[in-house]
Amino acid sequence: MLIRRPPDLSTRDITDESLYLNRRAWLAAAGMVVSALPTSRLWAKTLSLGAPQDDKPTSYKDLTTYNNFYEFGTSKEQPAQNAGTLKTSPWTISVEGEVKKPAKYDFADLLKGLPTVGRTYRHRCVEGWSMVIPWNGIQLKDLVAKLEPTSNAKFIEFTTLMDEKQMPGQRSGVLPWPYVEGLRLDEAMHPLALIATGIYDKPLLNQNGAPLRLVTPWKYGFKGGKSIVRIRFLRTQPATTWNIQAPDEYGFYANVNPAVDHPRWSQARERRIGSLLKQATLPFNGYADQVASLYTGMDLRKNF
Amino acid sequence: MARPLAIVGGAVPGVLLVERFLRDDLGANPAEKLEHFTGTVALVTLLVCLTITPLRRLTHLNPLIRLRKPIGLWAFAYACMHFSCYLVFDQSLDLHEILHDIVKRPYITVGFSAFLILLSLALTSSTWSITKLGGRRWRGLHALIYLAGGLGVAHYLWSVKRDATVPDALGMILFVLLGLRFWRRPNVAQRQTNLSGS
Numbered sequence: 001m002l003i004r005r006p007p008d009l010s011t012r013d014i015t016d017e018s019l020y021l022n023r024r025a026w027l028a029a030a031g032m033v034v035s036a037l038p039t040s041r042l043w044a045k046t047l048s049l050g051a052p053q054d055d056k057p058t059s060y061k062d063l064t065t066y067n068n069f070y071e072f073g074t075s076k077e078q079p080a081q082n083a084g085t086l087k088t089s090p091w092t093i094s095v096e097g098e099v100k101k102p103a104k105y106d107f108a109d110l111l112k113g114l115p116t117v118g119r120t121y122r123h124r125c126v127e128g129w130s131m132v133i134p135w136n137g138i139q140l141k142d143l144v145a146k147l148e149p150t151s152n153a154k155f156i157e158f159t160t161l162m163d164e165k166q167m168p169g170q171r172s173g174v175l176p177w178p179y180v181e182g183l184r185l186d187e188a189m190h191p192l193a194l195i196a197t198g199i200y201d202k203p204l205l206n207q208n209g210a211p212l213r214l215v216t217p218w219k220y221g222f223k224g225g226k227s228i229v230r231i232r233f234l235r236t237q238p239a240t241t242w243n244i245q246a247p248d249e250y251g252f253y254a255n256v257n258p259a260v261d262h263p264r265w266s267q268a269r270e271r272r273i274g275s276l277l278k279q280a281t282l283p284f285n286g287y288a289d290q291v292a293s294l295y296t297g298m299d300l301r302k303n304f
Numbered sequence: 305m306a307r308p309l310a311i312v313g314g315a316v317p318g319v320l321l322v323e324r325f326l327r328d329d330l331g332a333n334p335a336e337k338l339e340h341f342t343g344t345v346a347l348v349t350l351l352v353c354l355t356i357t358p359l360r361r362l363t364h365l366n367p368l369i370r371l372r373k374p375i376g377l378w379a380f381a382y383a384c385m386h387f388s389c390y391l392v393f394d395q396s397l398d399l400h401e402i403l404h405d406i407v408k409r410p411y412i413t414v415g416f417s418a419f420l421i422l423l424s425l426a427l428t429s430s431t432w433s434i435t436k437l438g439g440r441r442w443r444g445l446h447a448l449i450y451l452a453g454g455l456g457v458a459h460y461l462w463s464v465k466r467d468a469t470v471p472d473a474l475g476m477i478l479f480v481l482l483g484l485r486f487w488r489r490p491n492v493a494q495r496q497t498n499l500s501g502s
Binding site: 058061062065070074077126127129174175245265266271273274276277278 | 331332333334335336392393394395396405409410411462463465466467
């Protein structure tokens with residue numbers, strides 16, 4: 001039997017043409033708003049909701065405008081704004097302590113004859129953010145070999161330039177100046193440890209620690225002393241800046257360790273620059289296979 | 305005139321922030337910038353709110369009191385944005401992690417407590433609430449804004465790595481505002497003697 005039904009659509013349901021056209025205008029406007037949203041890279045990474053990011057190098061712009069270098073101010077932007085006062089040429093490095101020939105070297109002479117390397121490393125800041133940096137430089141072990149430490153040398157210490165005129169941030173007492181960092185000698189001899197002189201095949205910019213800085217990718221970023229003017233070989237562990245400042249918060253070793261929290265905040269996760277959300281932090285910043293053996297038998301909770 | 309200005313004006317920092325976000329002008333770490341900026345604006349707005357009463361006493365401009373509610377509500381609005389940044393950007397809305405963090409980390413505990421205070425003040429900000437609670441009880445509850453300010457400053461101080469210039473300054477301002485409040489409490493009896501004496 002045929003059942004008569006009223007038509008599915010009444011005239012009421014048909015959109016008036018003017019409204020229909022209006023909707024097009026709306027869609028166009030919405031499209032404009034969406035296209036005005038920040039670069040797709042940010043959203044693409046964000047939408048992956050905290051999944052581990054690929055280790056694609058961080059943009060040169062981000063690497064050179066988001067820096068911790070208190071000698072030029074305590075905000076992330078200040079080093080890029082203020083580091084112009086640093087004069088990196090000529091640059092002299094004093095080599096002292098338990099070494100066969102203590103001497104002052106010109107920066108270029110010091111590097112002469114040492115093979116240059118390019119290394120892309122993850123960089124994890126103790127504050128909970130991270131980057132991926134394509135470094136250029138030399139292996140620290142090659143430099144140590146060239147400087148010929150004596151058999152008494154057990155530690156190596158790196159001192160940053162101290163000069164209020166060139167580094168205006170040193171006028172504030174925010175840290176005890178000059179900035180000092182150090183490694184155990186066997187850590188310094190590890191093939192991952194680098195003296196960086198460049199990023200993205202360009203010479204280091206001042207805000208990144210020109211003309212030379214330490215890079216130890218399995219440790220928190222603050223271990224990487226910048227704009228180094230003195231290298232000292234020592235029998236005993238050197239006093240290092242953040243460790244002096246807050247011994248309960250920053251250890252001498254400062255190996256990246258998601259299981260050992262900073263006393264005030266968690267170290268389990270990190271925000272990769274370029275992403276809005278956080279991802280898991282890896283033990284030794286993902287370099288455990290290479291470096292964990294350096295610390296066999298050590299209590300990493302105590303030696304944080 | 306001033307009241308609509310306060311109602312609209314409170315949106316300005318937020319609008320500017322969103323505009324910069326949409327232009328991708330918040331630097332290498334926009335999540336951190338959004339979180340820090342909204343937190344600082346919340347605390348500063350709270351302090352601005354606390355200047356209303358001393359200012360009113362100083363200038364005898366009684367209508368100033370009408371600015372207190374919109375400014376206070378803006379402080380709460382920015383606290384909400386700040387807390388949302390934390391929930392989304394820092395914790396990816398992981399409820400288990402969030403509860404753990406609030407219990408375990410003193411600076412989060414303190415910040416969360418300040419947020420709860422502001423929440424209860426915002427919920428009781430209507431005239432209806434004043435009549436319902438009674439003036440005395442309502443005033444007692446809303447005096448907690450000073451506690452929220454103190455907790456906010458502690459939260460800020462505790463979260464910075466080393467440079468505490470800004471939270472120190474905000475703490476100092478809060479201290480002065482609190483002092484002003486106690487320094488000259490309008491005493492009805494005293495005021496009457498003054499009146500009869502003149």
